[in-house]
Amino acid sequence: MTQSPYVLVLFYSRHGSVSEMAKHIARGINKVNGMEAMIRQVPDVSDTTKMASPALPENGSPYCTLEELAGCSGLAIGSPSYFGSMAAPLKHFIDQTSTLWMTGQLIDKPACGFxxxxxxxxxxxxxxxxxxxxxxHHGMLWLGLPYKNKELISTQSGGTPYGASHLANSTYEISLTSDEKVLCEAQGKRLAETALKLKK
Structure with missing residues (x-):
């Protein structure tokens, strides 16, 4: 059976807010006929960079494989912000993608971040x-969030033209504001629409 075209929503989430954002981005993707969302996470790594999580996650989305990344029509990638950078587990996963880079499997596919x-x-x-x-470096086409999304102007919490964001009131706060939800869905929808156009 042939896999339907999909947009991969790939993320690392420690306390749950990035995972919650991924669900809203997937909702936006699934609003586009002919494209579906595939939600995947990456495992934790230890301080010695060995995988520190079980082979299968105890809850939430399955772990991503390189084959799932290679086969996507578009990519939404998400991470908590750690000192202005992505979390180590996500970077560790990306660092394993050299074979995809050498074979050009992600070239001209759209991507966005949250x-x-x-x-x-x-x-x-x-x-x-x-x-x-x-x-x-993989040759992907980066998509931000245009200001036609008026929530970028009205938001008192997260939201940037570079990609969807969430402002948590505390480390363990995972509920998104209405503006943040709308912007996540808008980003997912735009990504899926672009992926569909590029496949034609």
Whole structure:
């Protein structure tokens, strides 16, 4: 059976807010006929960079494989912002993608980023930049969030033109504001629409 075209929503989430964002991005993707969302996470790594999680996650989305990344029509990539950069587990996964780079399997596919931090100036935009850089090396096409999404102007929480973001009131706060939800869905929808156009 042939796999339907899909947009991969790939993320690492420690306390749940990035996982929650991934669900809303997937909702936006699934609004586009002819494209579906595939949600995947990456496992934790230990301080010696060995996988520190079980082979299968105890809850949430399955772990991503390189085959699932290679087969996607588009990619939404998400991470908490750690000092203005993506989390180590996500970077560790990306560092394993050299074979995809050498064979050009992600070239000309659209991508976007999303992030969460617990302070207003927690490096959200820089974190998105850190996820964008390796994907540009892969030849992917980066999509931000245009200001036609009026929530970018009205938001008192997360949201950037570089990609969707969430401002958590505390480390363990995972509920998104209505503006953040709308922006996540808008980003997913735009990504799926672009992926569909590029497949034609």
């Amino acid at each position: 992030t969460s931090a617990s302070t207003m100036h927690g490096g959200q935009e820089q974190c998105i930049h850190s996820m964008m850089t390796p994907l540009l």
